[in-house]
Ligand code: R2B
């Protein structure tokens with residue numbers, strides 16, 4: 210872990226009980242008895258929707274002898290479940306929402322592990338999500354190698370009028386290889402590739418079907434071909450930030466596994482039927498569970 214990048218000034222007095230840390234959006238705090246049951250956390254799995262988190266926890270419970278599920282009472286912003294070493298949390302849509310979830314979860318696991326950097330290093334993080342494929346048909350599964358923004362540069366945040374903070378948005382190659390290998394063994398194809406994280410579903414993903422449209426068919430295809438030629442295989446809205454923040458603390462084990470809902474080279478609208486969408490999202494969940502079962506036991 211990169212201890213120099215951890216906010217010790219704020220987080221260490223929480224460990225000694227000098228002050229309480231309130232994970233406001235999760236409706237929990239460091240002195241909350243509910244956290245006592247989470248100290249064995251080995252993995253943090255995130256997804257955009259709360260419903261998915263609820264389903265993931267139920268599946269993981271079934272896979273582990275009906276292990277107990279702990280549900281956080283607040284579900285207004287994010288839905289959170291803990292079951293058999295895995296903390297499942299939703300993050301909403303887009304990097305502003307997901308960055309809140311990731312920062313509060315990083316603070317929470319730091320507290321849960323008592324600031325033990327070796328124990329923190331062992332934690333596996335993942336986002337399981339949906340995306341638009343670039344040259345991949347609906348129902349494909351992508352393991353992200355690098356998260357980039359719409360300009361193919363890594364994740365940045367504005368630093369007021371002073372410029373930008375830049376983050377390393379790469380995903381650890383060893384984990385990608387293992388996700389691909391474990392799933393190949395289970396008969397599930399996972400394609401490695403770069404992923405664009407758009408700050409917008411329409412404008413920053415070069416869609417022509419928004420209420421506001423700034424592009425035309427030629428400029429849209431030119432962007433899609435440019436990102437494809439640079440190794441991008443899908444587009445979603447959180448991955449670059451996720452990798453950027455986890456790398457900042459020096460976590461070494463994390464992944465993003467996304468299913469594609471459509472091939473953006475062929476259109477903009479998501480027209481798959483509810484049954485198809487359910488099947489697509491089941492597949493990325495299955496790819497994540499195959500990896501979890503192989504690595505966590
Ligand atoms: C994928 O799907 C959502 C938008 O529909 C967004 O959260 C994402 O990354």
Ligand code: URA
Nearest residue numbers: 339340341444445446
């Ligand atoms: N999620 C996105 O962000 N983009 C898509 O095209 C599909 C799902």
